[in-house]
Ligand code: SRM
């Protein structure tokens with residue numbers, strides 16, 4: 033049987049999900065899938081459009097696994113607008129070419145509407161829908177700022193809804209003085225009520241965005257050059273360099289109209305519960321569709337439609353019967369959530385409101401007439417309860433509703449009682465039951481597995497904490513003791529052990545394992561306890577019993593090499609080193625015959641030191657002003673820097689100065705895994721800061737902070753955490769992130785997987801908003817670390833008792849291991865054995 | 880003659896739960912290296928200092944601990960665990976560190992090749 037052809041018109045978010053669902057279900061054995069997209073890019077994450085400004089590469093916005101478009105039987109035609117569709121003939125036209133199809137899916141999305149304002153087509157007027165739109169907007173604003181002779185560019189956004197606030201956020205990020213003009217009496221009129229709108233206005237105004245509500249825009253005034261000069265309204269006239277229209281969207285139903293398909297009078301291609309249009313063999317999904325009585329301007333319902341059509345194409349009978357229009361957003365850094373019957377339209381409904389204008393909080397729950405059942409709500413300023421509340425809509429809340437609203441309210445009730453049909457992930461329409469079955473039927477045992485299997489948590493990520501709670505509860509119920517224990521000797525996790533040690537004040541391994549573990553320990557728990565004691569500032573690594581806990585690297589404060597010798601890495605903060613420093617290191621290496629190499633961390637490694645030589649080597653290095661670089665420890669490693677504004681013609685801040693300050697501040701900090709930082713002097717990012725656990729990139733206004741990057745086996749780019757911080761704010765933010773990481777991460781868990789587990793939003797709340805009330809404590813712990821720091825090498829040299837560790841043989845302390853042997857290679861020595869039988873050999877020309 | 884007891888060091892020179900290496904004479908009169916372990920339980924063990932997996936003389940620098948009831952030392956290079964009583968690698972009983980007899984006489988630790 034020959035394969036049938038499926039034509040997908042539009043290559044946006046929902047089209048992407050359709051193709052993904054089809055490929056996953058093996059549809060390519062039956063269908064050839066041809067996707068036609070007008071944009072020049074493969075489908076990208078439009079929801080995250082505003083992050084375009086902080087990405088180095090717009091490709092980072094692309095959705096899903098790019099291998100999808102290389103699947104046999106799938107073809108993506110970019111820059112290929114479909115100009116006509118002829119359902120009777122089963123063809124469509126693109127670039128003048130006719131393409132035959134057996135079934136077609138319209139996934140054409142929406143376009144931004146421009147209100148009927150005179151002059152709205154002038155140069156300098158923009159909409160906010162595609163990557164091209166934002167790229168043009170950026171270029172325009174940057175050019176204006178350059179011309180204005182030091183004066184920041186000015187911008188006006190017409191429309192104070194979700195999109196308008198996104199656009200206002202974009203303009204402020206570009207450094208423009210921004211005004212939002214909204215016709216209705218409040219911001220986000222579609223999502224929040226009057227009280228919420230008022231709280232939102234205050235928060236937005238605090239960010240120096242001017243807000244004019246109840247104001248109609250009447251005309252765009254242009255200068256002699258035809259470019260925008262001002263926006264006239266029924267109130268004030270606003271001088272401006274740019275106008276962004278964000279007044280709404282309109283489904284792109286023009287193809288369907290022209291082909292005679294039924295469309296709704298207010299826009300949208302009409303479809304039944306199977307997403308079938310009035311034309312045989314043509315479906316419609318996403319924002320272009322008018323289905324279940326309305327159009328749906330959110331991605332979650334669109335994804336649900338895509339799943340329905342995928343199922344139908346494979347002979348199933350899935351139906352789209354509406355979706356949850358709840359939203360949680362971070363607009364201009366302000367949390368906004370609205371869910372269920374947010375306006376209290378249900379008969380007899382009651383409202384419970386908590387409002388704190390000073391703190392910028394507004395929270396409202398809408399309850400049924402007897403105050404038992406949750407109907408909906410609005411959360412502004414702090415939306416942390418959203419994840420737990422949304423699935424409870426239509427169900428009894430269990431506790432007094434006010435408990436949910438107070439800042440120090442109850443710990444949200446467990447997820448255990450959440451019914452199977454409660455939707456937990458609204459982006460992907462995944463209910464609690466599906467997560468439970470991912471665990472007990474599909475056998476997933478970790479978050480990554482549950483995400484892959486159920487799709488929950490794979491879009492905006494706001495539901496991840498709840499997904500994890502459900503998964504854990506299910507695993508536990510299934511009798512799978514989720515063994516989060518450290519090793520056979522401790523049944524607690526590293527984070528729990530940290531808390532135990534912190535609270536009990538214990539300092540000896542024997543007591544800790546005696547009271548909280550079993551046996552005598554091993555190579556897992558001993559170093560973990562050592563590291564926790566060190567993080568808490570409880571003594572030198574070789575003090576008392578601690579000495580028996582350290583891996584050989586930490587024990588001798590150097591890195592073990594394959595022949596049993598060690599390498600020595602002095603700290604070179606920020607990679608900056610004086611000529612005298614370089615000479616001193618060179619002299620030490622020469623005196624001890626050490627192999628030298630520049631490391632990937634911008635410092636110098638000296639290899640081949642025997643254990644009994646280490647103190648002598650340190651002595652010379654310490655005399656020359658060096659200290660331990662902790663290359664051996666699960667600790668701060670390096671703070672990599674670029675040359676920055678002191679020399680570089682592009683630098684906007686002193687990246688070297690900051691890198692040195694950070695390295696000196698955090699040096700010696702012991703942690704669950706190694707920690708690396710990077711500081712770049714401008715967005716060109718020569719220090720590769722975004723591949724570090726903590727990355728700092730200079731901006732015109734201060735520092736942008738990124739968290740959760742690493743190289744290694746699973747490379748990750750760090751994610752933007754906060755922007756335009758002053759140096760003081762930056763340092764405090766990093767202090768808290770690091771201390772919170774040290775406190776809560778698992779053993780050998782770097783910051784990226786830690787962030788994935790706890791959620792970047794959660795960490796932001798803890799660090800920036802002090803949601804757990806531990807901010808001061810974290811600050812104090814870092815202060816204590818900074819104060820208590822001392823160089824481990826120098827401290828060891830001062831204490832003859834500790835030097836006993838460095839005897840090569842207990843009965844011949846200074847004797848070299850007689851089995852060590854070396855060869856010379858490229859002018860330095862290297863271990864002679866074990867000999868490589870078939871080592872790599874690359875022929876090169878003779879010098 | 881090399882199977883006689885050889886004095887190595889005072890017991891006090893051994894730090895509990897940490898190893899120490901010593902240069903001694905092997906059964907055939909050749910130079911040999913032993914790793915001595917004094918556990919916090921009071922037990923004393925002497926095994927070969929050479930890591931059979933890597934060929935490097937490092938075993939005395941491994942961490943000690945327990946695997947179930949078995950007292951172990953863990954190679955610092957690639958983390959294989961060895962039974963301190965028999966010298967055998969837990970995951971590969973064919974591979975062994977070799978063991979020495981060990982005793983304390985008048986506060987002095989002595990070892991003897993087996
Ligand atoms: C010396 C050095 C290679 C070099 O000659 O350049 C090095 C050497 C080692 N690296 Fe590395 N890494 C070195 C830079 C890096 C970098 C580059 C960087 O820091 O910019 C990376 C990638 C960045 C990162 O960490 O995300 C790197 C990623 C790793 C990883 C993978 C970590 C991960 O999260 O996946 C390991 C394995 C591990 O730690 O578990 C590792 C582990 C090691 C170990 C500790 C392996 C071992 O157990 O023997 C090596 C011992 C160091 C020694 O003997 O001194 N090394 N290693 C570099 C020392 C930098 C320094 O000045 O301290």
Ligand SMILES: Cc1cc2nc3c(=O)[nH]c(=O)nc-3n(C[C@H](O)[C@H](O)[C@H](O)COP(=O)(O)OP(=O)(O)OC[C@H]3O[C@@H](n4cnc5c(N)ncnc54)[C@H](O)[C@@H]3O)c2cc1C
Pocket residue numbers: 041042043044045046047068069070071078079080081082112113114115139140141142160161162195198284287317318319320328329330331332334359360361
């Ligand atoms: C700034 C911004 C923020 C947003 N934030 C959120 C949010 O927080 N939460 C949320 O749920 N939703 C949000 N949305 C809405 C969300 O992006 C959309 O609901 C979603 O993208 C709809 O997917 P779609 O595939 O239907 O349409 P789109 O993603 O718009 O894709 C349609 C594609 O079809 C192409 N096309 C149209 N006509 C043709 C043709 N004739 N031939 C070929 N190609 C054609 C278009 O160029 C476009 O690429 C946001 C939107 C924007 C712009």
Ligand code: SF4
Pocket residue numbers: 674675676677680681682683684687712713714715716717718719
């Ligand atoms: S990141 Fe910027 S400031 Fe630093 S070296 Fe590169 S171009 Fe210069």
Ligand code: FES
Pocket residue numbers: 456457458459460488489490491492493494495496
């Ligand atoms: S709610 Fe957005 S990913 Fe689950």
